[in-house]
Amino acid sequence: MKRELHVISNGKLSFSQMATIAAEIVDYVDYIHIRERNKTTKELYEGVMLLIQSGIPPSKLVINDRIDIALLTGVNRVQLGYTSADVRIIKDRFPQLHVGCSVHSLEEALCKQQEGADSALYGHIFATRSKAGVPPRGLEELQEIATTLTIPVTAIGGIIPTRVKAVFGTGASGVAIMSSIWDANHPLEAVKEYEKQIQRWGEGQ
Amino acid sequence: MKRELHVISNGKLSFSQMATIAAEIVDYVDYIHIRERNKTTKELYEGVMLLIQSGIPPSKLVINDRIDIALLTGVNRVQLGYTSADVRIIKDRFPQLHVGCSVHSLEEALCKQQEGADSALYGHIFATRSKAGVPPRGLEELQEIATTLTIPVTAIGGIIPTRVKAVFGTGASGVAIMSSIWDANHPLEAVKEYEKQIQRWGEGQ
DSSP, X not given: OOXXXXXXXXXXXXHHHHHHHHHHHGGGOSEEEEOOTTSOHHXXXXXXXXXXXXXXXXXXXXXXXXXXXXXXXXXXXXXXXXXXXXXXXXXXXXXXXXXXXXXXXXXXXXXXXXXXXXXXXXXXXXXXXXXXXXXXXXXXXXXXXXXXXXXXXXXXXXXXXXXXXXXXXXXXXEEEEOHHHHTOSSHHHHHHHHHHHHHHHHHHO | OOOEEEEXXXXXXXXXXXXXXXXXXXXXXXXXXXXXXXXXXXXXXXHHHHXXXXXXXXXXXXXXXXXXHHHHHTOOEEEEOTTSOOHHHHHHHOTTSEEEEEESSHHHHHHHHHTTXXXXXXXXXXXXXXXXXXXXXXXXXXXXXXXXXXXXXXXXXXXXXXXXXXXXXXXXXXXXXXXXXXXXXXXXXXXXXXXXXXXXXXXXO
């Protein structure tokens, strides 16, 4: 199984800034998640279309929460959080969508899998500035989730390149990163550091 | 043509409060618009389902901006504003939806009609606290819009019951009201005042 690299937007950039960085890194990542909670419907629609026009294939995009934006832009993957509509309702109505769910425990992960989730995103694994003060969940429960679920489990939270190996060692199918890319002085170099670790893991198997 | 009474939510109530009032007034109104910009996807989905479970027919509901919520709850009418996705994109992808557009001039109204809007909402007609400091547009342009467009035009903004007759005199197909219902001590009595004016107008024609 080729391990995946997911890059998740951080809500701090304009779509124009995102498009520039995304076009640079797109060949080295599997998915770019658009998680922009403070943007309007118009901004989201036009922003995702800008990404697509900038050369990001719709198949590499994941829309957080807003299935309307996914449906209108032709993106087939959505990611749900605890403020989103229920995965069952969405899979019933739009079975063609790949629906990922963010989960925070084995129980929740099993529940979402049972309800029809196609993948899970679990975290945060390590301490990270974006979750300051919330204790990290560590690798142990990640391993339990990754080995118990039949759907792919991606790990998020404080995953620096040197930790990629340990994360994949749990059985996780991918790593998701956020600010370490968007805030980097050289996003492409930052992404390549992750890609190198993923390649190495693949060769070691 | 039976003139319509639209009641638009004001973003200040919980869905539980809205459901109580909506169930009381539903027989006297044509449409209840859900315009709740600060609620999450989960709150919107569950809130609209609560309204439906409280006896509001989906055919009387209109969802502002969020076509995902309309599609997931089985509501067939949406209302777009200037922060929404484009009417053309939505009609192309979901031709079964009735798409209303909020407009603020004859030019914009004609443009939205051309782009596929099924109805228009124009305002604000009279001074209203919810648009304090913005000069009202008055009845003259309303008349121009209502007589020029082929799609129905509903008027909004400061329409107290005694002004209903003058509004319908312009050719507008309906009136939309907001806080005068939700903030009323007796919402049912307030709605009946409007309904009485609408009945009288019908009998006078």
